[in-house]
Amino acid sequence: MAEENFFDRVYEVVRQIPAGRVTSYGAIANYLGTKRSARVVGYAMGASGAAYPPVPAHRVVNSQGLLTGKFHFASFDLMEQMLASEGIRVEDNKIRNFKEAFWDPSIELSRD
DNA sequence: ATAATGACATACA
């Protein structure tokens, strides 16, 4: 078994994302202290399919609010479908109210 | 151990 410690960190944070909110890979990486490893966060998401409990990877987008990982889901529409189902407005693979729906772990999880 | 890849981010033209 590989050291999924880092992945576990990512999963744990992503799991704390409340419904109707989204965050960016960089924000998660920043919260973990490895803000440079935003790519690794995305990589961890790819392995999230083998993680349990499953993580709401659909709530994780890039800094532009773009659904870059939708092509990695079971179905392309699945990601935006989930987001739309939680109140997230998605237009052209991008989150419209991204600024409103953005959820920063380093802030939200930092409130005592 | 080295090289290549990747669901990102930032900088520059």
Add this chain to the structure above:
DNA sequence: ATGTATGCCATTA
């Protein structure tokens, strides 16, 4: 604003 280029960190081959 858009496209190209480079950097970063962890995983896989």
